[in-house]
Amino acid sequence: MKIIDGKRLKAAVCHHCPLCRHARKKPDSFIGRIIHQRHAEDCPSWQAEQDLYGKE
Secondary structure: OOOOOHHHHHHHHHHOOHHHHHHHHOOOOHHHHHHHHHHHHHOHHHHHHHHHHOOO
8 A cells, every 4th residue: 555645645635626726727817816925825735736746
């Protein structure tokens, strides 16, 4: 049985979150600006996703 590390699990949560997906696709939208400017600084899932999949 393979053990999933915490960073990959956090990144998966963000990667499949509808709001985060919208923010990554359309960073200039209202939701995108809120997610990128305010939420991203405090969200460990967003940070893990950026570390694993790269910053845009």
